[in-house]
Amino acid sequence: MKFYGEGLPGIDPVEFAGKLIVIEGADGSGRSSQIDLLRDFLESRGHATVNVGLRRSTLVSEELNDAKKGNVLSQTTRSLFYATDFADQLENRIIPALRAGYVVLADRYIYSLMARDIVRGADRGWVRSLYGIALVPALVMYLQVSPAQLVERNFRKNVILDYWEAGMDLGLSRDIFDSFIRYQRLIQKEFLLMQKEYGFTVINGNRSIRSIANEIRARVEGLLEL
Amino acid sequence: MNARATTELPGRLIAVEGLDGSGKSTQLHLLQRWFELRGLKVFATEWNSSVIVKSATSKGKKRQLLTATTFSLIHCTDFADRYERQILPLLKAGYLVLCDRYIYTAFARDAVRGCSHSWLRNLYGFARRPDLTFFFNTPLTIALDRILSGRPQLKYHEAGMDLGLAHDPYESFRLFQERIYREYLAMQDEFGFVTIDGANTIEEQQALVRKLVGEAFDLPSYRWKIGT
Numbered sequence: 001m002k003f004y005g006e007g008l009p010g011i012d013p014v015e016f017a018g019k020l021i022v023i024e025g026a027d028g029s030g031r032s033s034q035i036d037l038l039r040d041f042l043e044s045r046g047h048a049t050v051n052v053g054l055r056r057s058t059l060v061s062e063e064l065n066d067a068k069k070g071n072v073l074s075q076t077t078r079s080l081f082y083a084t085d086f087a088d089q090l091e092n093r094i095i096p097a098l099r100a101g102y103v104v105l106a107d108r109y110i111y112s113l114m115a116r117d118i119v120r121g122a123d124r125g126w127v128r129s130l131y132g133i134a135l136v137p138a139l140v141m142y143l144q145v146s147p148a149q150l151v152e153r154n155f156r157k158n159v160i161l162d163y164w165e166a167g168m169d170l171g172l173s174r175d176i177f178d179s180f181i182r183y184q185r186l187i188q189k190e191f192l193l194m195q196k197e198y199g200f201t202v203i204n205g206n207r208s209i210r211s212i213a214n215e216i217r218a219r220v221e222g223l224l225e226l
Numbered sequence: 227m228n229a230r231a232t233t234e235l236p237g238r239l240i241a242v243e244g245l246d247g248s249g250k251s252t253q254l255h256l257l258q259r260w261f262e263l264r265g266l267k268v269f270a271t272e273w274n275s276s277v278i279v280k281s282a283t284s285k286g287k288k289r290q291l292l293t294a295t296t297f298s299l300i301h302c303t304d305f306a307d308r309y310e311r312q313i314l315p316l317l318k319a320g321y322l323v324l325c326d327r328y329i330y331t332a333f334a335r336d337a338v339r340g341c342s343h344s345w346l347r348n349l350y351g352f353a354r355r356p357d358l359t360f361f362f363n364t365p366l367t368i369a370l371d372r373i374l375s376g377r378p379q380l381k382y383h384e385a386g387m388d389l390g391l392a393h394d395p396y397e398s399f400r401l402f403q404e405r406i407y408r409e410y411l412a413m414q415d416e417f418g419f420v421t422i423d424g425a426n427t428i429e430e431q432q433a434l435v436r437k438l439v440g441e442a443f444d445l446p447s448y449r450w451k452i453g454t
Binding site for chain 2: 005006008009010058059060062063073074075076077079080081083084087088091092123125126129130132133
């Protein structure tokens with residue numbers, strides 16, 4: 001494996017035996033269901049897996065959850081807080097698991113973080129260098145779902161739209177529905193721009209859970225040569 | 227550096243840098259008093275003092291959860307919070323903002339821990355460069371003596387114990403400070419530090435600092451505009 005940029009001091013990823021697989025997508029894109037199905041599939045075939053996601057580090061996850069409740073962090077501070085959370089999980093969970101030969105399933109990775117920062121005005125070069133510490137995954141699958149479908153799925157799950165997933169802090173619109181659609185379009189545009197640079201596999205997420213799972217399986221099987 | 231960090235603002239940013247025990251905080255305090263007594267709009271801020279990020283920082287340090295990268299990122303987060311909520315708004319409001327340690331502290335310390343120079347410079351690229359940076363160049367032995375003569379309880383990271391340089395905290399602190407000192411010296415020209423000889427008396431140093439500040443800025447224009 002290798003790093004996107006300068007990597008982490010003192011770590012040589014060449015000999016890592018495991019595989020890092022990332023599923024990206026908005027809330028309501030079916031990410032978590034697909035991660036669960038993929039995990040079952042991999043474990044049934046005898047692969048050990050570890051799940052990681054955003055805001056799950058020992059170091060700052062509590063503080064990030066608190067900060068999420070009130071809009072108290074400024075833009076750069078929030079970006080860096082998330083980067084800290086990511087780095088902590090990278091060094092303390094992802095890398096040890098990869099060394100030990102696990103398949104690491106990441107429910108979101110640096111791309112969501114980068115897209116969120118960039119649509120909020122962060123400098124692209126700054127964000128890219130910041131996340132130069134990240135490992136290049138073996139496979140990145142982006143579940144692309146139309147904003148209209150996302151709204152429907154979010155309503156079915158929670159009845160309300162999430163403040164952050166609607167990008168309300170950007171002031172795109174005071175109407176949360178309107179803001180959600182516009183924000184998700186901005187994020188998708190950013191993902192498609194990143195697709196070329198980072199080589200994602202785009203998966204049409206407007207389909208049934210079953211048919212998406214079949215496509216993901218086929219791609220993972222190819223990767224692991226089962 | 228990001229384009230946003232170079233636009234002209236009405237306030238002025240003055241930073242002091244140097245080793246622990248270099249006397250920089252004393253000098254900054256005296257400069258602050260001078261400004262206050264002249265009725266100037268002044269605000270002083272310290273490294274590592276943001277409220278929001280404090281709990282995470284102290285948890286990480288206490289449980290020794292931090293690596294070179296997360297140590298660097300969490301301090302940068304802390305700095306960003308202070309920068310966006312205090313330093314930048316005050317500069318926009320026309321204050322003289324005094325920083326006891328600034329981004330160069332991170333450049334020196336995190337580089338010693340193994341972070342790359344270019345990654346660090348980019349990381350702090352959102353922060354504007356100070357209008358004036360004083361580097362208190364105090365001989366290493368004097369700075370070390372000021373800190374260590376009282377046999378203080380050195381904290382784990384403060385002593386650089388995470389670098390594994392020595393088992394004894396005092397010895398580790400010495401080796402750690404020596405490496406930081408070398409990083410500072412190497413940055414002098416790159417960032418245009420104004421170097422103050424820390425071997426001189428407090429009064430001599432302060433007189434020079436005040437003279438240089440008076441030459442660099444039109445101080446009367448930073449007076450409070452409202453009646454007192």
